[in-house]
Amino acid sequence: MQYAPSDFANPTKECDVIMKGGITSGVVYPLAITELAKDYRLRNIGGTSAGAIAAALAAAAEYGRDNSRGGGFPKLAELPGFLAQKLTSLFQPSPKTRPAFQILLTWISPGGKIKKTLLTLWNLIRFHPIAFVLGALLGTGLFWLVADFPSEGQLLKSRAMPLRVIFALFWGFLVALAVFAWRAVKAIQGNAFGMCSGMPAHEPSHDPALTPWLAGLLNETAGKTGGPLTFGDLKGREINLEVMTTNLTLGSPTRLPFSSREYFFHPEELRRFFPDDVVQWMEDHPFTPENERERADIQRIKDETPYRPLPDPADMPVVVAARMSLSFPVLISAIPLYAVDWSLKRNQEARDAKRAPELGLCWFSDGGIGSNFPVHFFDGLLPSRPTFGINLRPFHPDHPKKPEESENVWRAREARQGVLPAWTAIDGLLPFVAAIINTMQNWVDNTQMRLPGYRDRVVHVHLTPDEGGMNLTMPEDRIKALTARGQAAGRVLQTIDWDGHRWIRYLTAMSQLEGRLGRMEEIYSAGYDQFLIARDPEKTPYDKSQRWKTRALQATADLMSLVRSWRTPDPNLRLDHKSPKPEPELRISPRR
Numbered sequence: 001m002q003y004a005p006s007d008f009a010n011p012t013k014e015c016d017v018i019m020k021g022g023i024t025s026g027v028v029y030p031l032a033i034t035e036l037a038k039d040y041r042l043r044n045i046g047g048t049s050a051g052a053i054a055a056a057l058a059a060a061a062e063y064g065r066d067n068s069r070g071g072g073f074p075k076l077a078e079l080p081g082f083l084a085q086k087l088t089s090l091f092q093p094s095p096k097t098r099p100a101f102q103i104l105l106t107w108i109s110p111g112g113k114i115k116k117t118l119l120t121l122w123n124l125i126r127f128h129p130i131a132f133v134l135g136a137l138l139g140t141g142l143f144w145l146v147a148d149f150p151s152e153g154q155l156l157k158s159r160a161m162p163l164r165v166i167f168a169l170f171w172g173f174l175v176a177l178a179v180f181a182w183r184a185v186k187a188i189q190g191n192a193f194g195m196c197s198g199m200p201a202h203e204p205s206h207d208p209a210l211t212p213w214l215a216g217l218l219n220e221t222a223g224k225t226g227g228p229l230t231f232g233d234l235k236g237r238e239i240n241l242e243v244m245t246t247n248l249t250l251g252s253p254t255r256l257p258f259s260s261r262e263y264f265f266h267p268e269e270l271r272r273f274f275p276d277d278v279v280q281w282m283e284d285h286p287f288t289p290e291n292e293r294e295r296a297d298i299q300r301i302k303d304e305t306p307y308r309p310l311p312d313p314a315d316m317p318v319v320v321a322a323r324m325s326l327s328f329p330v331l332i333s334a335i336p337l338y339a340v341d342w343s344l345k346r347n348q349e350a351r352d353a354k355r356a357p358e359l360g361l362c363w364f365s366d367g368g369i370g371s372n373f374p375v376h377f378f379d380g381l382l383p384s385r386p387t388f389g390i391n392l393r394p395f396h397p398d399h400p401k402k403p404e405e406s407e408n409v410w411r412a413r414e415a416r417q418g419v420l421p422a423w424t425a426i427d428g429l430l431p432f433v434a435a436i437i438n439t440m441q442n443w444v445d446n447t448q449m450r451l452p453g454y455r456d457r458v459v460h461v462h463l464t465p466d467e468g469g470m471n472l473t474m475p476e477d478r479i480k481a482l483t484a485r486g487q488a489a490g491r492v493l494q495t496i497d498w499d500g501h502r503w504i505r506y507l508t509a510m511s512q513l514e515g516r517l518g519r520m521e522e523i524y525s526a527g528y529d530q531f532l533i534a535r536d537p538e539k540t541p542y543d544k545s546q547r548w549k550t551r552a553l554q555a556t557a558d559l560m561s562l563v564r565s566w567r568t569p570d571p572n573l574r575l576d577h578k579s580p581k582p583e584p585e586l587r588i589s590p591r592r
Helices: 024-037 050-063 072-075 077-087 098-108 113-127 129-148 161-190 210-222 231-235 277-282 292-304 318-325 345-352 429-449 475-491 498-534 546-566
Strands: 011-018 040-048 193-198 239-248 250-258 329-331 335-340 361-364 389-394 409-411 458-463
Touching: 011 024, 011 050, 011 345, 024 040, 024 050, 024 072, 024 389, 040 098, 040 498, 050 072, 050 231, 050 318, 072 077, 072 210, 077 161, 077 475, 098 113, 098 161, 098 193, 113 129, 113 161, 113 292, 129 161, 129 329, 129 458, 210 318, 239 318, 239 546, 277 318, 292 475, 329 546, 361 389, 409 475, 498 546
Parallel strands: 011 040, 011 389, 040 239, 193 329, 389 458
Antiparallel strands: 239 250, 239 361, 335 361, 409 458
């Protein structure tokens, strides 16, 4: 389907969008976003992994909506055609990880298990011929020691040559497999825990590699020249982009761009993962220290080490955040950044001695490890505009894949739809382990999607096992089918009952406020108020002025008085009476 700039010239509404991770499943997103953009101006855009790539490109398209340089959403709509031809070539393994990558492709490509096994055995011989020959010789020698020697050659006389050949082949493949596994582990670890760094495997490269291709496409889609597209560029046009990555060193999902100012990078090391002009931009735009102590620490690090501070959030290139989110373990390399562990005594002593502290390595991997569908992004108690979510999930056993792609997407259109959880069949050890990993990864997102005010704004795009995910070698017709499915998903989202959605969100918010504030008032009136009156606000921690305390106590008293006025003896008039189910939980949690 062809799109023209005029299709996106006059959107009458605004929306936010969240997209789920899924590696090659990202081919679903371009036309889904393009369809939404005809009626909606995108304000907040978020995603994880492949969803982060799609979110970055959607933000670039929104940035370029009104430009005349051939970017914007018509450019985004061209992406599926490119992916249909070049998807596999974007993933370029390093020379040392190529054997492992080739065997991975063998097992994720179409074909029966016998064919894949034979191809694997051939690749073991092809990549490790010396190990295979040595193993075959070892097998021949062992056969002689175990069979021929004790029987004085009777097996040979009894025509046991086929058995001898099988024994030699077995040991040849066994040794080749051991060498393959040892080298693969060593190579993947040496390539930042991934087969593909995102950069070209060879220079010059005839096919585009993932990261330089994405960096160029972001600028083309945005219609921007003179440096990489940054988060500040987007903010200048009231576009907010947020994506998720995972800091494995600290064991925490992390939202990008960083809100903290603690990370540094090694320029030469980072050039293994990003184009030179992107890294040079980061070197030329370090963040601005907030105080003299921070300025002194940074200057010592710059003077005494090769590390450089990351840019301010506004100057962070979008491609860096998107690539950090798409670091699927073992397939795509993790990204190394550095920070100071100030809990270490030697770093405290270095600061006192006016020396550079020791920086520790932080590995950033795929955002989907901690939150694969961050549907909580951009939410408040009451919505000012819809926040749409595009989820990826398997087909239901009672609703298999249909020829018409519009029937392969689904959204809850009534209040009681979408409440039931999705079941996962567990019929063996591997499915059991997979279910454990899936639960650790997705339990927060899965439970949140079922909540009232969430489930009606999420469209579910159903995928078969050979669609999306790790299927790097999907044929062109399958990619086109997924693209059409994504387009259908975008159209389904446009049918949201916005007034009904706002009503549900209001009911949910007021129910939670009455319950939580009511409990707060009970505790406050039972002695907490006297504690606050007696508390010296100028004491640590978090000292405040007396004027601040006076205002805070008055505001709290006014709020508690309001909460008491809400009370009613009639249970039918309580704000939580017949509130939407399942009941959400209003709580304080770290921003992630």
